[in-house]
Amino acid sequence: MIVRKSEAEIRRIAAAGTILADCLDMLAAAVTPGIRTLELDGMAEEFIRGHGGTPTFLGYRGFPGSICASPNDMVVHGIPGPYVVADGDILSIDVGVTLDGFVADSALTLPVGKVGADALRLLDVTRRSLEAGIGACRVGNRLGDVSHAVQEVVEAAGFAVVRSLVGHGVGREMHEEPQIPNYGPAGKGPRLAEGMVFAIEPMVNVGDHEVYVGADRWSIFSSDGSLSAHFEHTVALTTSGPRVLTRRTTEVMGGAAKALPGQ
Ligand code: MG
Numbered sequence: 001m002i003v004r005k006s007e008a009e010i011r012r013i014a015a016a017g018t019i020l021a022d023c024l025d026m027l028a029a030a031v032t033p034g035i036r037t038l039e040l041d042g043m044a045e046e047f048i049r050g051h052g053g054t055p056t057f058l059g060y061r062g063f064p065g066s067i068c069a070s071p072n073d074m075v076v077h078g079i080p081g082p083y084v085v086a087d088g089d090i091l092s093i094d095v096g097v098t099l100d101g102f103v104a105d106s107a108l109t110l111p112v113g114k115v116g117a118d119a120l121r122l123l124d125v126t127r128r129s130l131e132a133g134i135g136a137c138r139v140g141n142r143l144g145d146v147s148h149a150v151q152e153v154v155e156a157a158g159f160a161v162v163r164s165l166v167g168h169g170v171g172r173e174m175h176e177e178p179q180i181p182n183y184g185p186a187g188k189g190p191r192l193a194e195g196m197v198f199a200i201e202p203m204v205n206v207g208d209h210e211v212y213v214g215a216d217r218w219s220i221f222s223s224d225g226s227l228s229a230h231f232e233h234t235v236a237l238t239t240s241g242p243r244v245l246t247r248r249t250t251e252v253m254g255g256a257a258k259a260l261p262g263q
C-alpha cells in the first residue's frame with residue numbers, strides 16, 4: 001500500500017528536507033582533496049543534530065554512519081571511514097534526516113578538483129535523469145512513467161541504469177512502498193495520486209549496469225569498475241505538480257528543474 005501524506009505531513013517532511021539540503025550544501029563545500037569520509041560523516045551528524053534532527057541512516061539495519069560516502073566505482077552505501085578523498089575523484093554522498101517523526105532522503109555526486117570529461121558528463125546526465133523523473137511525478141501519471149523518464153535520459157547518453165537498486169516511497173519510514181525502479185515501460189504500474197511522497201534516485205554507471213556487494217556487506221560497486229553517480233531528491237506529488245522537498249540552495253538547476261512549479 002502506498003501511504004498518502006496530508007499537507008501537514010508533507011510540511012514536516014519538507015522541514016526535514018530543508019535540514020538535509022543545507023547539510024548537503026555544507027558537505028559539498030567541505031569535500032576537498034585530503035579529507036576523509038569519516039570526517040564528513042562527523043560533520044553531517046553534528047549538523048543534523050545541531051538542527052534538531054536525527055541522522056536516519058545511523059543504526060539503520062546496523063549501518064554505522066550518518067552518511068553513505070561512495071567514491072568513483074562505488075555506486076552507493078559506502079561506509080564512512082579512512083578513505084581519503086583525492087583530486088580527480090567523484091564522491092557520492094547520501095543522507096537521511098528524521099525530524100518530528102518524518103524522513104527526508106537525498107543524495108548527490110560531487111566532482112573533486114579536476115575530474116575527467118567522462119565523469120562530468122556522467123554527473124550531468126544523472127542529474128538530468130533525476131529531473132526527468134521528478135518531472136513525471138504528476139497526479140494521474142503511472143509509476144512507470146517516472147521510471148521510464150529516468151531510463152530514457154540515461155540510455156540516450158549511452159550510460160546504464162543500475163537495475164538492482166531502486167527509489168522508494170518515504171514518510172514515517174525511510175523505505176515505504178512503492179519501489180521505484182529507474183527503468184521500465186511508461187504507462188504501467190500504480191496511478192500516481194496527490195499526497196504520495198517519493199525518493200527518486202537514479203544510480204548510473206558509465207559502463208554496464210551490473211553491480212556487486214563489497215566485502216563489508218554494505219558497499220555496492222559497479223561490476224566493470226566504471227564510474228557511478230547517484231542523485232536523489234524527496235518529492236511530494238501535489239495537484240499543482242511535483243514539489244521537491246530537498247532542493248539545495250546551491251543547486252545548479254537546468255531548464256527542466258526551473259520549469260517545475262513550487263520552486
Ligand atoms: Mg538516499
Ligand code: MG
Nearest residue numbers: 105199201232
Ligand atoms: Mg533513498
